[in-house]
Amino acid sequence: MIQAEFVISAVSTSDFPREGIPEIVFAGRSNVGKSSLINRLAGNAKLARTSSTPGKTQSINFFRINDAFFFVDLPGFGYAKAGKFAIQQWKKLIENYFENRPAIVLVIQLVDSRMSPTSLDLRLSEWLAKLKIPRMIVATKSDKLSNNQRGAAMRSISGLLKTQSVVMSSAETGTGCKEIWKRVLLAAAAMESTRE
Numbered sequence: 756m757i758q759a760e761f762v763i764s765a766v767s768t769s770d771f772p773r774e775g776i777p778e779i780v781f782a783g784r785s786n787v788g789k790s791s792l793i794n795r796l797a798g799n800a801k802l803a804r805t806s807s808t809p810g811k812t813q814s815i816n817f818f819r820i821n822d823a824f825f826f827v828d829l830p831g832f833g834y835a836k837a838g839k840f841a842i843q844q845w846k847k848l849i850e851n852y853f854e855n856r857p858a859i860v861l862v863i864q865l866v867d868s869r870m871s872p873t874s875l876d877l878r879l880s881e882w883l884a885k886l887k888i889p890r891m892i893v894a895t896k897s898d899k900l901s902n903n904q905r906g907a908a909m910r911s912i913s914g915l916l917k918t919q920s921v922v923m924s925s926a927e928t929g930t931g932c933k934e935i936w937k938r939v940l941l942a943a944a945a946m947e948s949t950r951e
């Protein structure tokens with residue numbers, strides 16, 4: 756059984772928790788399936804709010820997992836109807852978060868397995884590469900693809916995002932969750948060991 760609890764919905768830097776435990780961040784476009792994947796990994800369908808209307812989450816949500824680390828649900832980007840002001844606010848919050856959190860041990864970047872990564876996905880990927888934060892690319896909603904389509908999607912995504920490893924996931928079937936958990940635990944353990 757995984758113990759998962761909502762901690763805070765942060766709208767500014769002062770809201771960020773101060774525990775200093777490892778943080779595993781879920782980043783990606785609005786509607787890509789961040790909240791659904793967090794729920795699936797935590798084994799609790801009601802933990803993070805999911806929505807079929809994109810652009811709902813405008814805050815950074817922290818969930819404490821097994822009293823050992825945080826899952827961090829970032830507000831999605833690329834929401835077509837978001838105004839300029841909202842986009843600026845979003846950028847400021849995200850940049851503040853990434854640049855001031857030494858406890859970030861892993862960023863799980865989500866892309867939709869059914870489409871080619873967008874220019875926003877590419878920009879996020881390049882920005883994260885510059886920050887030198889360990890990263891894992893997860894292609895969501897793979898339950899919607901056939902086996903052949905999955906292979907083609909993996910090749911196209913890994914080519915565009917310049918990474919060898921892309922994990923296919925599904926919040927519906929649980930595909931990929933084992934592999935994601937493995938990586939999460941490794942990342943969290945790596946931080947623990949550098950502190951000793």
Ligand SMILES: Nc1nc2c(ncn2[C@@H]2O[C@H](COP(=O)(O)OP(=O)(O)O)[C@@H](O)[C@H]2O)c(=O)[nH]1
Binds near residue numbers: 784792831924
């Ligand atoms: N078929 C399928 N639908 C998914 C999956 N993950 C998310 N969804 C759906 O996609 C929509 C957006 O999901 P959500 O988790 O709220 O995305 P977020 O905005 O990135 O947090 C919802 O309607 C979900 O039910 C998946 O793995 N498979």
Ligand SMILES: [Mg+2]
Binds near residue numbers: 789
């Ligand atoms: Mg969400």
